[in-house]
Amino acid sequence: MREAREFGAWVPQQAIPSAVSGATTGELADLRGASGAECLTLNVWTPRARDGAGGDGLPVLVWVHGGGFVGGSANSPGFDGTQLARDGVVLVSVNYRVGYEGFGWVRDAPWNRGVLDQLAALQWVQDNIVAFGGDPGRVTVFGQSAGATSIAAVLAGGRADGVFHRGIVQSPGHVFVPPEEARAVSTMITEELGVASTAEALAAVPAEAIHDVQWNPVALMSADPDAWSHPNSPYGVVLDGELLSELPWAAMRRGVGRCIDLICGCTAAEARMFTANLDPAAADPAGVARGVGLDPAAVDAYRHARPGIGDSDLSTLVLSDAFFRLTAHQVARAHAEAGGRTFFYEFGWVGDPVLGAYHGLDQSFVFGLPTGPLGWDLGARPGEFVTLSTAMRSAWTKFAASGDPGWPRYRPDEWLTRIWDLPPTVGADPTAVSAEIWQRHHRTTTSQ
Template sequence: MRDARAFGSPVPQPGLWHPGDDPECLTVNVWTPNITQSGLPVLVWFHGGVCLGSTATTPDFDGAALAAAGIVVVTLNYRVGYEGFGWVEDAPANRGVLDQLAALGWVHENIAAFGGDPDAVTLIGQSAGASSIAGLIAAGCAPGLFRRGIAQSPGRIFVPADEARAVSAMITSRLGVRPTVEALAEVPAETIHAVQLAPVAVMAGEPGRWTQPNAPYSLIVDGELFDAPPWDTRRRAAGLSREIICGYTTDEARMFTVDADLSAADPAGTAHAYGLSERAVRAYRDGNPGITGDDLHALILSDALFRMPSLWCAEAGAAAGRNAYLYEFAWPSPARGGALGACHGLDIPFTFTTPRSPLAAGLIGPEVPPDFAPLSTAMRAAFTAFASTGDPGWPRFDRADRIRRIWRNPPALGRDSLSASARIWQGERGRRPA
């Protein structure tokens, strides 16, 4: 028997897991408004973490407020880091995503016992979790297991198999083993954890070689689960196959640059690392007169990591004739003297209505701003409506009008704010990373 009133263990990862923790860590958490009801829509949350860390066992993803709106909420653990996304020659790639699919199978078989409708499942996730959702939708995976998806800041973390093999070789050479199941089974998890970030220094020194030079673990385009990034409609005839909401935050990269020493940072180097030319950097400068080097670095990084992939996913959905919706989370955080802006991850506390969670404390501050509640209520209403009906309450995105929801107080509608950046990326080597 298991005490279901408390979270289980996180999956193995540095900082959150220790030898002796419960090995049965691939668990789900369920919130239901009323276990005696039936036919309720279901939201299944995929957490982010650069395919490297994080867990569903945190109050950051407390589903109580969403459940109170008449939704059954499920959060889940999946393997991360080398265990989940490292290349192993005789094991499936994307094992973390296979864990997600296994959890969806459990939801399909069991969610009716919690009042949920197994045929009305909507996926929702952020960052790496959002990327996984976009990838599963585009690949047409898991027929019958979910109907639509909400991708909050999906990233460009789809890498070719040869990159994954190269990263794995760096790991296994340090471990002194071959990249096989049998060899790695003899290595303690904490030993793998100690070296799984070793490739970062090598990748940072060869930025033009890698799709995501600061992230050693990514979703692998292995030709089986994923055959292309979700926005690569040139290689995928069907495009995004289900209804989708894609969203980004205005200042995505400030989460990563606010504490960084950028005195030696070269925006051109950042651009080159993500496949952009010197011409593109000049276009960024011309389009943003007077921009500082630090702000240009953050802008290019925001576009490269999340803002462009979010737009590309919406474009792919619209091009496939599906109902695709786009939003921009533009509420500026007061934390750190306003230095974070509307940074990566800031939309999570608003999605879950968790203003006093650990994540909110870091991104918003110890005090709950008076405008938190109305914006959170509006976002929650839109996402639960989408889960229920497929309509979040604002116009569909199409490549002509390019309408987006702007999450601020009060919420508004506007045309796509990324048009200038999109023109810069159009035709560049980084336009459709594969």
């Protein structure tokens, strides 16, 4: 047993590359605790602690952070669980291995080690959360971006049973990596390091040396994009045949995970953080559409669906759909069509008119912390922030307690969607039109 009155170590890493975050994060200095080898830690916030067992514990929310599978930390001040604990839940946040250490192929080590870390943390919650006042029978895991993608993989892989009962998937990403591509990326890295792809050989390499080269394969991958399923993303959940054998929505359509209640959603302008500073030539909608595998007619279809949309907003929408929105759509549709209790949302509140409702903005409202995921202050309109944050926290904690967030289910007879804006409304699924366009105009629809 150890005293645990301070934040533990966070996972060693570099600042997230701009290709992932839209900006060099520079946030590592802000993380609480220190970087260290004993980094598979978690943090607990609770309004009360008690001894003994029983069924009267509080609902538990377990947070899995994002970071493009190469960075991020539960120790970030932006994920402080104080406000959610005050709202009546036990909040747990999880650190897991990222980058090559968490998701790279190692010949004699398990695949998807970062996700296995998350599963180990969820088992810890089952075994220990009673002592913190939590109910192990009401555990909801929630995550954003890479964290959401991991949750979708666990759900679709049939690994949720016994470790969580509900899931909240915020802006899940599209990166699910074929094993042969993961091996190829690993080979590039180990050849550059001059070591074998074995656990023993890699253990002798300083973590900093691995971090220095783990992003280098992107240059070769992006130079030959047709040879890779995700040429700008060397790391993601690997379709390893153990954790996950197929794309999550394919498994969900067969009913895998339908007993787990699910909230799934996205933001309205996910990719704005990537496109805000692009010059007009780089933001040309035809080129952007071509780059994500859409045929030329797709741009006209988007313009028909969104009359008056400008080039910059159209390019942002196409990339938002490609990276996050259509994954959220597919996961929610598959879960609902298989008979699961599903709730869908789009976060549409706009603080900064340039950035719009960008990737990750919703998590600031869920945690009740008026600092955006890139460090920007959201307090210019404090009344709006407090009102919307209170409503979202109420929905998330109600869902954790009862499985009902307070808006209608997303179901085949009526695809109703919560629109998080002021005031919050319920309407038709705003991702449905994009999904139809991609079905007609994408060169292969199997990955979307």
